[in-house]
Amino acid sequence: MLEISKLHKSYPIGDSSLHVLKGIDLSVKSGEMVAIMGSSGSGKSTLLNIIGMLDEADEGDYILDNVPIKNLTEKKAAIYRNKFLGFIFQSFNLINYKNAVENVALPLYYQGLKRSERIEKAMFHLGKVGLADWAKHLPNELSGGQKQRVAIARALAANPKLLLADEPTGALDTKTSHEIMEFLQQLNDEGKTILIVTHEEDIADMCKRIVRLKDGVIMEDKFVTQVRASQYV
Amino acid sequence: MKFLFERDTWQEVFDSLSKNKLRSALTMVGVWWGILLLIGLLGAARGLENSFNRLFGDFATNSVFVWSQATSKPFKGFQEGRMVSLTLTDTEKLKDNVEGIEFVVPRNQNSSLVVRNFLSGNFSINGDYPLLDKVQKKKLVHGRFLNQNDIDNNKKVAVISEDIYKQLFQKDAEMIGELIKINGINFTVIGMFANGNANMGPTSDIHIPFTTFQQIYNQGENIGWMMLTGKPDADIRQIEEDAKLLLRNLHDIHPEDKRAFGSFNLGNEFKKITGFLTGMQFLTWFVGIATLIAGVFAIGNILLITVKERTKEIGVRRALGATPFEIKRQIVVEAVFITIIAGLLGIISGGWILIAIDAAFGQGAEAVMVNASVSIAVVFIALIILVVLGTLIGLIPAFIATKIKPIEALREE
Numbered sequence: 001m002l003e004i005s006k007l008h009k010s011y012p013i014g015d016s017s018l019h020v021l022k023g024i025d026l027s028v029k030s031g032e033m034v035a036i037m038g039s040s041g042s043g044k045s046t047l048l049n050i051i052g053m054l055d056e057a058d059e060g061d062y063i064l065d066n067v068p069i070k071n072l073t074e075k076k077a078a079i080y081r082n083k084f085l086g087f088i089f090q091s092f093n094l095i096n097y098k099n100a101v102e103n104v105a106l107p108l109y110y111q112g113l114k115r116s117e118r119i120e121k122a123m124f125h126l127g128k129v130g131l132a133d134w135a136k137h138l139p140n141e142l143s144g145g146q147k148q149r150v151a152i153a154r155a156l157a158a159n160p161k162l163l164l165a166d167e168p169t170g171a172l173d174t175k176t177s178h179e180i181m182e183f184l185q186q187l188n189d190e191g192k193t194i195l196i197v198t199h200e201e202d203i204a205d206m207c208k209r210i211v212r213l214k215d216g217v218i219m220e221d222k223f224v225t226q227v228r229a230s231q232y233v
Numbered sequence: 234m235k236f237l238f239e240r241d242t243w244q245e246v247f248d249s250l251s252k253n254k255l256r257s258a259l260t261m262v263g264v265w266w267g268i269l270l271l272i273g274l275l276g277a278a279r280g281l282e283n284s285f286n287r288l289f290g291d292f293a294t295n296s297v298f299v300w301s302q303a304t305s306k307p308f309k310g311f312q313e314g315r316m317v318s319l320t321l322t323d324t325e326k327l328k329d330n331v332e333g334i335e336f337v338v339p340r341n342q343n344s345s346l347v348v349r350n351f352l353s354g355n356f357s358i359n360g361d362y363p364l365l366d367k368v369q370k371k372k373l374v375h376g377r378f379l380n381q382n383d384i385d386n387n388k389k390v391a392v393i394s395e396d397i398y399k400q401l402f403q404k405d406a407e408m409i410g411e412l413i414k415i416n417g418i419n420f421t422v423i424g425m426f427a428n429g430n431a432n433m434g435p436t437s438d439i440h441i442p443f444t445t446f447q448q449i450y451n452q453g454e455n456i457g458w459m460m461l462t463g464k465p466d467a468d469i470r471q472i473e474e475d476a477k478l479l480l481r482n483l484h485d486i487h488p489e490d491k492r493a494f495g496s497f498n499l500g501n502e503f504k505k506i507t508g509f510l511t512g513m514q515f516l517t518w519f520v521g522i523a524t525l526i527a528g529v530f531a532i533g534n535i536l537l538i539t540v541k542e543r544t545k546e547i548g549v550r551r552a553l554g555a556t557p558f559e560i561k562r563q564i565v566v567e568a569v570f571i572t573i574i575a576g577l578l579g580i581i582s583g584g585w586i587l588i589a590i591d592a593a594f595g596q597g598a599e600a601v602m603v604n605a606s607v608s609i610a611v612v613f614i615a616l617i618i619l620v621v622l623g624t625l626i627g628l629i630p631a632f633i634a635t636k637i638k639p640i641e642a643l644r645e646e
Contacts, residue, residue, distance in 0.1 A: 054639045078557070093545065093552075093643065097249065097252030158553075
């Protein structure tokens with residue numbers, strides 16, 4: 001599903017440069033649920049951005065679903081992002097002047113689907129996250145948990161191979177966090193591959209595998225017994 | 234270009250514009266104001282021009298009037314102070330010898346008592362050829378103007394002005410075929426013309442055939458004054474000089490005698506005014522276009538702010554799979570759409586302004602501005618220029634928007 005080898009990334013800071021990722025090797029199989037952990041500055045967000053094709057590595061290989069991701073033009077990257085990836089952000093990043101169903105339909109718009117088809121699919125995914133009744137509401141009329149569920153629906157709308165979540169519960173209280181995690185676990189049960197960047201241990205424990213980053217290298221990579229979020233809800 | 238006809242494109246444009254009403258409105262004000270000003274100025278300039286044209290309208294503007302006076306220099310044995318008189322032969326010679334002349338219209342004028350039944354008045358009587366109608370258009374309300382037949386047969390017919398009709402006739406009385414007494418001789422009324430803007434040239438109340446005038450006032454070959462009209466491209470000042478020189482020659486007057494023949498060069502006066510109008514029009518265009526450009530910059534400026542404001546949204550859209558081209562297209566379509574709408578609103582309100590100008594200054598005979606208007610072609614060219622500039626200026630923020638890496642856009646809080 002995902003093959004990363006000898007990945008390097010550095011950012012220029014003034015005259016010198018900051019070496020953020022120092023040779024990352026990571027292999028994720030289809031159907032896995034991986035938590036990427038690390039303190040701030042460990043390079044976890046950078047890694048996620050590279051995986052999400054939002055940023056490019058300086059060195060090393062990245063193969064996603066047998067497609068080498070290298071030297072992409074912006075256009076190609078956009079198409080791959082749309083086709084392969086679903087993003088879930090800490091701050092939800094919903095477009096505030098579009099209502100829930102329009103937000104969910106947005107990736108489908110960029111896929112070139114017809115309006116009626118888009119709305120139908122978007123409604124289906126909104127239903128899946130349990131927000132069908134809230135379809136016509138603007139983001140500022142939704143609670144944090146609801147917003148994140150809309151964001152998840154949006155990430156799912158284009159039927160991506162890989163879900164990338166950057167601190168998906170960072171802006172939520174514990175109870176809502178668990179609800180979101182429960183939902184992500186359900187998705188994983190259905191076979192979705194999910195990558196979650198987090199710094200919360202209890203969230204990481206709800207994944208099936210934990211990768212710990214420190215100072216740009218992988219310190220630890222272990223499979224764990226998944227803690228089901230449903231027991232907290 | 235297919236995307237232009239897709240509902241989704243416009244849905245997106247409509248969404249982003251209507252959900253950001255204030256900045257959309259502000260952007261539109263710039264363009265709206267530019268077009269409004271351009272139309273208002275152009276219309277006002279056109280109105281002034283029209284009012285000048287109306288002032289001169291009855292006359293062929295490329296004309297000069299020549300009359301005779303007393304000489305100021307002795308010549309060929311004649312004393313100074315001799316009265317000279319223009320004659321009909323002069324007109325023929327002028328027409329044949331002066332280059333660029335189109336018409337020479339000899340005219341005679343006298344003042345006489347005119348009587349009809351119990352009503353009477355003193356009016357100026359003009360002896361005229363049908364040619365007069367060519368250089369000083371008469372707006373005939375009833376009947377006809379003089380014709381060659383009237384001249385040939387020394388007919389006693391008269392064409393009268395509306396004013397005279399009002400003074401000599403009962404209200405709504407039939408005037409064609411009626412008799413009026415001029416200088417004790419009966420004339421048949423054959424036509425009535427509307428009062429022109431009589432501010433220009435001598436008043437002309439009653440026109441009778443030139444030959445009849447000669448007879449009843451015993452004028453012989455002498456004429457009071459003449460109108461020379463140049464061909465459209467002829468230099469009327471040169472014609473004036475040439476004509477007067479020839480006349481001095483014909484009448485044995487010192488070639489340098491400035492006083493023997495008086496003249497009024499209408500063409501010259503007209504040119505001064507048209508020169509002023511041209512200057513004003515240039516100024517109008519200059520101000521209008523400068524305002525339009527300012528309006529376009531307003532669009533660019535606000536779009537730029539918009540792009541900054543929407544950096545995050547653009548980042549999200551790109552994370553969701555929007556290509557840079559789609560983002561650019563979106564911004565440019567927004568820019569063009571807003572420009573067109575604002576432009577059209579500007580055209581409409583500009584039209585209202587012109588209507589208001591017309592209502593305030595455009596009514597009546599003394600109107601300062603007549604038919605203040607702009608041609609549709611000019612308006613649409615302005616709009617097209619605006620759209621093109623709007624597109625170009627929209628490209629700047631569009632490029633800036635896509636230059637930002639999606640990751641940086643998303644980080645922006």
